[in-house]
Amino acid sequence: MERRQFLSYMGIAAIGSVLGIAAAPLRSGKKLLRPPGEIGEDKFLSACIKCGLCVQICPVNAIHLADITEGLSAGTAFIDPRHGACDFSCVGIQCVLVCPSGALVHERAQNAEKVRIGLAELRPDLCLLVNNRLYSGPEHHNYNPSDYKWKVNPDSYRKEVCQLCADKCPIGPGAIDIEEKKDIKTGKTYQSPVVKAGCTGCGVCEMVCPVEPAAIVIIPEKRWNAKNV
Amino acid sequence: MCSLTNRKLSKEAKRVKAGARSKVGSIYELFIDTHKLRPHHFPLRYIRWSVVIAIAATFYLSFKWGLDFLGGSLNGSRLASFFLIDLYTGIEFVAAHKMITLNVIIGLATIFVFYVIVGGRTFCSWVCPYGLLAEITEIAHTYLEKKGFIKKRQMHSERIRYVFWIIFIIIPLFAGVIFFEAFNPVDILNRAVTYGPTFLLLWALLLLLYETFFDRRAWCKYICPTGTTYGILGKISLLRIKLDLDACTDCGNCYKVCIDPILLTDTHAKANIASERKSFVSGASCTNCARCIDVCGTSAYKFDIRYLNKIL
Numbered sequence: 401m402e403r404r405q406f407l408s409y410m411g412i413a414a415i416g417s418v419l420g421i422a423a424a425p426l427r428s429g430k431k432l433l434r435p436p437g438e439i440g441e442d443k444f445l446s447a448c449i450k451c452g453l454c455v456q457i458c459p460v461n462a463i464h465l466a467d468i469t470e471g472l473s474a475g476t477a478f479i480d481p482r483h484g485a486c487d488f489s490c491v492g493i494q495c496v497l498v499c500p501s502g503a504l505v506h507e508r509a510q511n512a513e514k515v516r517i518g519l520a521e522l523r524p525d526l527c528l529l530v531n532n533r534l535y536s537g538p539e540h541h542n543y544n545p546s547d548y549k550w551k552v553n554p555d556s557y558r559k560e561v562c563q564l565c566a567d568k569c570p571i572g573p574g575a576i577d578i579e580e581k582k583d584i585k586t587g588k589t590y591q592s593p594v595v596k597a598g599c600t601g602c603g604v605c606e607m608v609c610p611v612e613p614a615a616i617v618i619i620p621e622k623r624w625n626a627k628n629v
Numbered sequence: 630m631c632s633l634t635n636r637k638l639s640k641e642a643k644r645v646k647a648g649a650r651s652k653v654g655s656i657y658e659l660f661i662d663t664h665k666l667r668p669h670h671f672p673l674r675y676i677r678w679s680v681v682i683a684i685a686a687t688f689y690l691s692f693k694w695g696l697d698f699l700g701g702s703l704n705g706s707r708l709a710s711f712f713l714i715d716l717y718t719g720i721e722f723v724a725a726h727k728m729i730t731l732n733v734i735i736g737l738a739t740i741f742v743f744y745v746i747v748g749g750r751t752f753c754s755w756v757c758p759y760g761l762l763a764e765i766t767e768i769a770h771t772y773l774e775k776k777g778f779i780k781k782r783q784m785h786s787e788r789i790r791y792v793f794w795i796i797f798i799i800i801p802l803f804a805g806v807i808f809f810e811a812f813n814p815v816d817i818l819n820r821a822v823t824y825g826p827t828f829l830l831l832w833a834l835l836l837l838l839y840e841t842f843f844d845r846r847a848w849c850k851y852i853c854p855t856g857t858t859y860g861i862l863g864k865i866s867l868l869r870i871k872l873d874l875d876a877c878t879d880c881g882n883c884y885k886v887c888i889d890p891i892l893l894t895d896t897h898a899k900a901n902i903a904s905e906r907k908s909f910v911s912g913a914s915c916t917n918c919a920r921c922i923d924v925c926g927t928s929a930y931k932f933d934i935r936y937l938n939k940i941l
Contacts, residue, residue: 409792416796417803424804446725446805449718450816451705452824456692465820467827474811474829475820500705500712500732501722 426471432478433603433620435463436486436515437496437504441621447503450475454495454504460547462486463495477503479517481603481618484543488512488570488602513571518601519622520565520576522593526615528562529578530592543607565593565605565616574598576605597624660768666882666926673919677754681761688823703756703819704810705736712736716744717797717858718810725801741862747917749863753849753856754918758818759833763849766841779842787850787889787914794854814848815855846888850914860913870910870917871933874900883921883930889914893921909935 427445435454438444454477455463462484468474477495479486493515496504509515524530569576575598582589593605593616603618663672684699688706691698700707704718714722714736723729744752753760773779797809810816814833821830840847849856863869874897884890892912900908910921922930934940 405786405788409789412789413792413795413799416792417799420796420800420808421804424800424806424808427806442805443726446801446807447722447728449705449714449722449807450810450820451701452820453701453705453707455824456697456700465824465827468811468829468832472806472808472811474827475816498700498707500707500714500730500736501726502728502730502733 424472427473429471431620432466432470432473432476433481433518433601433618435477435479435495435504436493436517436600436602437499437506437509438517438621439503439505439508444503445473445476447501448476449501449503450477451500452477453498453500457490457494457498458486459490459494460484460487461544479603481606482542482614483607484547485603485607486517487548487604488515488600489548512600513574513598515600515602516623518603518618518620519624520595520599520601520603520605520616521619521622522595523615523617524592526611526613527593528611528615530590532590534560534562561591562610563593564608564610568604568608570602570604571598571600575600595624599624660886663923666924670923672923674923677919678761680755681758684756685758685819685822688819692823702816702823704816705733711739713740715855716740716862717794717855718807720798720858721801721807721809724798725805725807744859744862745866746868748866748868748915749859749861750856750914750916751863751866751868752859753853754916757815757856758822759815760849760916762818762833762837763840763846766837767845769841770845773841787891789851790853790857793852794857797854809854813855815853850888856916857913863913863915864911867934867936868917868932869935870915870919870921870930872896872900872908872910873929873931874906874908876927876929878927878929880926882924882926886920886924888916888918909933911935 427441431441434441434444435458439447450465452465455465462479462481463477463486464480466473466476466478470476470478493509493512496506496509522530528534563578566573566576566578573596575596576593577596578591579594580589581592601618601620601622605616606614606618609615660674663670663674687699688702690696691700697707698709703715705712705714707713712732712735714733716737719733719737722733754764770779774781800806800808812829812832814836817827817829817833821827836848844851872893877897883893887893889912892910892915895912896908896910899911900906917932919930919932922932
């Protein structure tokens, strides 16, 4: 190879690498909820080889692959809990077992109770129970009920008091419970769902929430502590 | 080339020499007229295209029907519970993650051994879905070139693909993100077949349009690091195409269909000085596509195992 051509190639390599490294943080604007066993967003992006095996194995079709709208996170696996949440109905958390590249780690998801992928966060102003309202109007759900073992009964949307998030939570009262609270200003007591330490961030509560937008949402990668609830 | 004309030609070569010489066509015409060039030869490209489509269909159907036979995509797949990892994806993964898992080692080793046996860039023409579409655009490109709509051009030296190969390893090494796979058209197409269309398909379409109107097979020749990895492997791989110069009629058909004609120039030169006048196509860019076999009027080209006498 000529010396001149070699130098020009070295130049292209240097410029290309610098441009690429500069462009590498062009990832998704919003934080995506990763499947169980995720190892943190930065590590996840270095480990996910975008094969989609977790998408194929998921029995409830909760996992999807990101499109170019998520920037350079394109092709990585994520869960959109509003349209289909991980309900731990599979045996042994199969997306973790099938991941070849260690983007989903088994130590972080040995069983359903040990999974931590996010944390549910209540938006009290939207919640029917907090505002003591009844839900009237068309049933709202974006997910495919036939995917889910426990099958959401349409009648469960027409209740005296809405407690769907607590009813349908696959973990149970350890993750979300209905408690009585007192309004400091007016002194009235009201009932409210409270997120507990057991919350895994699976997103079933966000999925079944009957109001639009959802009154309870999952914050990816957030962990529970006594202060933030 | 003087020495070539003086040598003895085999009977078969003499017979077809006059006919083949007169058929100086473009790759487009050669594709159409394969049956005229070799009447009793079933074109290998039909088998090859069927293999590409069959693999894509297996990916699609095993997901759709829940067979779990061949899951994942060409980056990383699971064939009957056995992992397979693409070599360049594996390199990027190690560079970005700075760690390796047992399943990745198993997958990489399997693919490595497989492609050492069946020949480096065999992946490009027998598995890659982008390769299939690029071949169709290649025919369109030469058709347009023949009609005079576009000019013939060589954009850059093909060695530039090694530069891209290094760039796309340096980026994950320092940025810690598997960068290239976000816009790798090979996997975009494969994932689109399996998981449904995405907006990323527009990028693959853009590349195909560029190849149609400006530069024949530009992505495969100048950029694709996946193919380059397999090409490096191809230098030591066993199954390759062998040229028998005694049967060659110098018609030049193979040069017109080859993705990188310099390969054949080298092979002809090597065969010319070899004692038995035979040589393997040994360059890194040969994809074992067998188009040279299809368009050759004689049986000068055929698949053969390299180092066979050394192995036995």
